Amino acid sequence: MKVISTPLPGVVLIQPKVFGDERGFFLENYQAQRYREYGLPDQFVQDNHSRSAKNVLRGLHFQKNYPQGKLVYVTSGIVFDVAVDIRVGSATYGRWVGVTLTAESHQQFYVPPGFAHGFCVLSDVADFHYKCTEYYHPEDEGCLRWDDPDVGITWPIAQPILSAKDAAAGSLAALKNDPQRPS
């Protein structure tokens, strides 16, 4: 297993050890003791799986008072995955990092609590899996618009397919004035 740092401290790319043979491959997607040794969470409480078509963009989402750390990877297809630091007072506030995740590479991406997260699909279809360190709290969810000029994410697609919720997402500036936002 290799862990590769990114310009945002705590946001890392993970390359699990893959055992290939004439039958195919085997890998451990997660192992608490090993991930703990690399400074990653040793407890996740919820696993999610979403399937999306080409050009779908899901995000950028976060939970305000129940922030979720997310260990994300794809088991089919290719996605461009993005984490945005929205932790008030962070030295890297408003900065983003993006990585391309493919089923072939088996790479994982860890997005710590306090980040907004989203991805867009580059293949015909993608199966997206992620482990979360906190439960889903729909009443606590926030959305940051995918194309906020103050964040300046260089997405590899121009006209994404968005949910109504994501199409109506607010800006980083508006987020700062959100009364619900934790201090």
Ligand SMILES: Cc1cn([C@H]2C[C@H](O)[C@@H](COP(=O)(O)OP(=O)(O)O[C@H]3O[C@H](C)C(=O)[C@H](O)[C@H]3O)O2)c(=O)[nH]c1=O
């Ligand atoms: C996130 C979530 C959703 N749902 C239900 C609620 C809706 O009826 C349906 C679709 O939800 P939503 O449109 O919010 O799904 P995504 O747009 O994929 O949301 C996710 O997208 C980005 C990439 C994220 O990082 C978040 O984990 C998550 O917000 O699944 C649940 O039952 N449990 C859950 O944990």
